[in-house]
Amino acid sequence: MSIPWHRPSWATPLARHSEALLIPVGALLAGFLLFALFLALQGKSPAEYYSLVYKAGFGSAFSWQNTLVRTAPLLLAALCVALPARLGLVVIGGEGAIVISGLACAQVAVLTQQAGTAPGMVLSLALMFIASALVGAAWIGAIGVLRHWRGVNETIASLLMTYIAIALMNHLVEGPMRDPNSLNKPSTAPLTDWQRVGQIPGLEVHWGLLAALICCIAAWLLIDRTTWGFGARIAGSNVRAAQLQGLPVGRMIIIVTAMAGACAGLAGAFEVAAIHGAANASLVSGIGYSGILVAFLARQNPLAIIPVAIMLAGFEASNGLVQRRMDLPDATVLVLQGIVFLAILSSETLYGRFRVFTPERWQPLPAEGEISTVQQGNPA
């Protein structure tokens, strides 16, 4: 090339961001195609499936509302996976934290039910949420503590603690915390009306959605835009390098796991205060596990979690209709989730492979030129 061509300054970020966007989207489409094949093999029409999903998940204001209600806890559950993942920890215990903090929310609600004045009511609501966040933080934070001080594997620990959380909830709900009036489904005493979380005006979706969105943005800012988050990313990539820089790795692990737990805790609180109205077995709904999928699909990026969670919530919201109309088993949506999960994990190997996405390579040896001019000005 005779005319020196200068890469415009926006080219590199643009290419990098397109790569980060297009590869997962491509993988997602590949996953959908494979699933279409799976449906076709069973003699079902993929076209009908996807159009039903669209209709029931995103087709109308009502279906959007249905989807967004499911999105809120999914966002928080995904943060519970994504935050520790940035530190290199695979925590899959969101389900347990949701259950245990939902229980805490219900218990605080019962204890503060007598509040009569307006400030008392506000205090009661605040306490419900603070208590849930704290219990969630302690629950997942304990996993961080075990990991840091005792070297316990955080994945196994978080999974086992989920079983403990569910067993504990069953015991309490059927025993000491049971409302005698809950006959066929043991529950805690119901929240009084003013303890229920209302809806965002004009949207028919509870306030949890807004809270979850704020948490996602805050988490993204913290990890990707603050110096503290930069340190956490160093530790997540190489603990030894972080130690060499004198970073307090242990403290970071505990803070991040506690924050992750607080997110799951909020999810539990909204489930109780906005959906169920009491703590009972409905809290064990698999949201914590769907959150793992969302976080991985979003490649642990708190902002990317938002669209991914909406999409997945849409699929889940449409599940009932699809089952009825197409006579498909309940587990169909799990098959879809599994296929998409595999497609996304496989696409991890594609990063850096495409020339379009690496502007350094648009021109023969551009960096070589850049560097050699610098070299001349530099005392050898």
Next chain:
Amino acid sequence: MSATLPLVNAQESRAATSAELVGLSKHFGSLKALDKVSLKIDAGSLHALLGENGAGKSTLVKCMMGFYQATSGQLVVDGRERSIPNPRAAQALGLGMVYQHFTLVPSLTATENLVINRPDCPAVINWEKEKASLTEFLSTMPFQIPLNVPIYKLASGQKQKLEIIKQLYLQSTLLILDEPTSVLTPSEATEVLSLVKSLCEQRRLSVLMITHKFREVSDFADTVSVLRQGRYTGGGKVADLSHQDMAAMMMGQSAATARPGSSGGTITTAKGRSNANDNDNDNDNDNDNDNDNATASNSNSNSNSNSNSNSNSNSILQLRGIKATPRSGAGLISIDSLDVEAGRIVGVAGVSGNGQSELMEILSGQRPLLSGSMQVDGQPYTPTRKAAREAGVRYLPEEPLLNACAARMSVAENIAFRNYDLKADGKPAWWLDRTAIRNHGKDMIAAFNVKTTSPGAPIDSLSGGNVQRAVLARELTGDIRLLIASNPCFGLDFTAVAETRERLRAARATGTAILLLSEDLDEILELADTIVVMSDGSINYQCSRDEADVPTIGHYMAGHAGDSTAPIHSAPV
């Protein structure tokens, strides 16, 4: 299972393999890492491959080993054109490689690593039998390796030896060595290369050896090829070429005036200034272990140096009664007393695996102390970020990609690790200034000649030497009172070695205290004002540079400290 006793001297069946590359190219996108390279390795010859950092040497051998597929060109093995789709195919052809970065499974022992790597590894392993045959195999080797200790507990020198042993054990007939001696002492290197050379002469082995050391080329290689920016720039019989010729091929004609000898261990530079440093330093003892604070006697050395410290005992680093557990083996890391003063370099010599990596870990807070005290600038020192910054302490650990870099983060981000949390005015910053990180990265990349496609490229896409340069750029920039460096020139080409050593001297001249841990005795002799020898976890000898006597130092490196405890492993002197 057939009875394969993989003894070297039972290997009559397999003879040395020859190989030839014809017009080999490898492009990463439009980056031409290799551009139509042709070279020939005769059966039974030792062929050296030279080139500056990023020239494409590792890429070339990875193509031969089936890790990369060449973009174009042919590979001829034993006279037949072959395609090598994967490393297993390479192994089947008798090609074996020792990599620049270690490939042993860290959690397994040496025995386990060797056995599982055998292509005929049986499904059920009789460990007793394997151990016995391995011990027998090892007895034919010139050095010993602890066979039953997990690899992660070994120091890099030991790992390197084991990598070479592994290839001999796997009966490779064309051995590719990527900078095999970077982590060995000169005597070990001589020994390893002599062994390799004698196997070549017996026509059991052909060798392709990547190196940055001209001395190894002229002492051991038969033929040599030189790469520059991915192109073949010259080569031929080593006997016909001088170091200057090879340097000229490496650096282009313009650089023919550079001093190729500087990485070969000749002590030619900066002697004048350092000599003055040593004149007053004549009262060292042969064995300082129980000598109260032998280095304190050096405290008057500031008479000549331009250090700005004003106290008369200007020890920057002071270690007293340090005890810690070692990575492997019994015994303790035990350092009674070690001082590094402002404007001086204390070189820690020793065979790798004698406690140097542990000392580095202790100083950087990665290994807890059982007892003892660490002081920097007269203050007790705990290596937190804040303390390290206030005291101006920097670290250059060995194996930088493993110990000092976040592999998936970009070059610029890796360079920013020391100062990303500070504003330009030195106040703590909460928000990450990504523009500043990128610009600072660009400056450092230019100043330290880091060859990267862009500041945003992930650091693990750089060649070995360029990773080291990026870490040097980070740790040698700023206000440094104390630098703790371990093998700072590992993997650098000769100009970069000279440059790095010059930077260390420049830092010393501005009053920085430097603790230099190096397995390269030449480097220590060239740079250090005071030399201490570490063996079996403690310091058993100390002398000033003027008193330095290589046989004596070698004697102490081998662990003859006068006390009765045997060293972890012996290094013949």
